[in-house]
Amino acid sequence: MLVHIVDDNDTNLMLFEQLALRTGPDVRVVTYADPVAAYEACRRDVPDMIVVDYMMPVMDGHQYVEAVRKLPGLRDVPIVMVTAAAERSVRQKALELGVTDFLAKPVDPAEARLRFSNLLALRRGHLQLRDRNRWLADEVRKATITVVQREQELILRLSKAAEFRDPETGAHIVRMARYSELIARRLGQDEEYCALILKAAPMHDLGKLGIPDGILLKPGKLTDEEFLVMTRHPEIGHEILRGSESHLIQFGAEIALTHHEKWDGSGYPNRLRGEDIPLSGRIVAVADVFDALTSERPYKAAWPLEKARKLLEDGAGSHFDPACVAAFLVEWDAVMKIREEVADEAVVIY
Incomplete structure (x- = not known):
């Protein structure tokens, strides 16, 4: 599971990276101090969860989330935004833009790890369901092809029977x-x-x-x-x-x-x-x-x-x-x- 941490504060980057890594052995974390660089990384490789701070230079959390949600494959990826506890209007706007969950500053490490763990578990389930649906669709396609081929063979043999008469x-x-x-x-x-x-x-x-x-x-x-x-x-x-x-x-x-x-x-x-x-x-x-x-x-x-x-x-x-x-x-x-x-x-x- 690939996790992106986007924050212009180095201390926060290290903290969130360690908390995310503790959610499972299959978790890989990449940190970005520059939201523009993080956005470009999303274009190349879809992450399975994004943690982003609201207050950042050049591109704030709202702008980042709005841009990311428009990328192919990023519509359903869980996004956690880190905000100050009193920023109610910021949270409301973030929800409108597609944020999945929030962490309030000062961040409780135990709470953050549990939120990360739950969201990644949901992401795993989503991916498994998507893969199963693709497998089922492929099985239906193969079964349909078999039925059509048998139908065509029967038609040809019946047609040949008429020609032999x-x-x-x-x-x-x-x-x-x-x-x-x-x-x-x-x-x-x-x-x-x-x-x-x-x-x-x-x-x-x-x-x-x-x-x-x-x-x-x-x-x-x-x-x-x-x-x-x-x-x-x-x-x-x-x-x-x-x-x-x-x-x-x-x-x-x-x-x-x-x-x-x-x-x-x-x-x-x-x-x-x-x-x-x-x-x-x-x-x-x-x-x-x-x-x-x-x-x-x-x-x-x-x-x-x-x-x-x-x-x-x-x-x-x-x-x-x-x-x-x-x-x-x-x-x-x-x-x-x-x-x-x-x-x-x-x-x-x-």
């Missing part, structure tokens, strides 16, 4: 999620939003779990009736995910429901138009279509990159939000890097 790959959901993050970042969304869409985008096709195999895995063109069944997968995905208390899963439900809506209102399931479509759905629409077109599947060859790019350009303003298409295309080099890093045959840890 469809002739897609696990790499597809990783690529389209990273494309989605890329678009969101280029559109100026904050870090929280970008991180959220990266984690939630893989849930976009979760509703395919509810589509019959005969339709989902059909190699040829779907009939009108079959296509109508297929168009239910956004609502099925939304139904699976909606109502969760998790903000991430709520965001996934929004994406699942809206990623097949089109800018011109011709999409499904609710024929939303323009900015009535949530931004997350508009972003994922671009990312998902591009990756689906440029990926090889058992029933189709991968489109050439330029052909897929042309489709996005032609669809801007009809199928796609023009701003999302522009954001995606301006990041073309980054898109190519993602394609290289996350190949279909690669083992991906997401």
Whole structure:
């Protein structure tokens, strides 16, 4: 425990130093005859108790206490002011400035030692409580991180389950999620939003779990009736995910429901138009279509990159939000890097 003694009288400095040292083996005392020097020392190293005389040159006790209380970390440090017994107005002003306790001149050594001891004991308790609160906060933070990581792992595995029912790959959901993050970042969304869409985008096709195999895995063109069944997968995905208390899963439900809506209102399931479509759905629409077109599947060859790019350009303003298409295309080099890093045959840890 660090104690500062501030007094322009050498005798008082020695007396208070000895009394403070007798309060415990962990006590270290530094004395200052100059209050300005004592103030500068407080800026460098926060003491655990300060004993200060009221009557000092250059800076009196009131001025010293007022200045010290404004320093970081000094708000709760106990301060004992030494005053004459009759200086009632001085004491009142000192209390207003944040003095914790007083010693009246002439000082009773036994009383002073007990006051110092009690205040340092309170300071120890305060520091222990602060450290415990920090430890508890850190434990809560670590536990929260663990829960979030498990939630994200479960979401990814569930998303992969949907993809395995469809002739897609696990790499597809990783690529389209990273494309989605890329678009969101280029559109100026904050870090929280970008991180959220990266984690939630893989849930976009979760509703395919509810589509019959005969339709989902059909190699040829779907009939009108079959296509109508297929168009239910956004609502099925939304139904699976909606109502969760998790903000991430709520965001996934929004994406699942809206990623097949089109800018011109011709999409499904609710024929939303323009900015009535949530931004997350508009972003994922671009990312998902591009990756689906440029990926090889058992029933189709991968489109050439330029052909897929042309489709996005032609669809801007009809199928796609023009701003999302522009954001995606301006990041073309980054898109190519993602394609290289996350190949279909690669083992991906997401």
